[in-house]
Amino acid sequence: MRYTVFVEYRNGATSTPQHSGVKDVAFRNFSELVADKDLFLTAEACVITSSTGEVLRFDLRTPQPVPSFDEILWPRRGARKKQKDAKTVSAFIAPPEEDFIKSLGEGSFTRGIRKAVSMLKLLEQQNKLKPLEKMASSQRE
Structure with missing residues (x-):
């Protein structure tokens, strides 16, 4: 997964994005940007995005504690579940059935x-x- 970290300024401009394929590196980039006290004068937010969307938008205009790595809801790899309480199963079927x-x-x-x-x-x-079950069982015999 690809992560991008950048600063969004009050006038709508953004800083040069920093790209990484590793969460730890993205978090380190985020921490370094937030540690720069000069940004608080002109910046609006520090943003972390991933290929699936926005991960974190940290508002720099209001004083608040910087979230730790574990507090950020990082996206999981792979397809997201589309069904609640769904289960992945495997089955062997013939090509015509497929x-x-x-x-x-x-x-x-x-x-x-x-x-x-x-x-x-x-x-x-x-x-x-x-009737369909009876017909199927008679065909198997």
């Missing part, structure tokens, strides 16, 4: 699985799933 699931999800395998499950839930609510 193509079918992807077509249900308009190219997205995960979206296709969600859509298939919601369709099965709907069929279950309508009591139409039992």
Whole structure:
């Protein structure tokens, strides 16, 4: 992940950004900028951004303690969870089944699985799933 640290001035200008791929280096850059007492006269905020958005906006106009490294809500690597209480699972399926699931999800395998499950839930609510289960079990035998 890429982190950028810069100062935002009251007139809307920004300082030269300092880029880093490491949180520790970004925090060190932030600490050095905030330690410069001359900035408090003209600067509005010291900002840390990442490739996913703004991480911290530290207001330099009001006296407040500088946050420690652990107090900053650093973004996590990888995809963010889009479902609450979701779980990652793995499954082995044949290519035709994969193509079918992807077509249900308009190219997205995960979206296709969600859509298939919601369709099965709907069929279950309508009591139409039992005949399909009997037909599937008879085909396996």
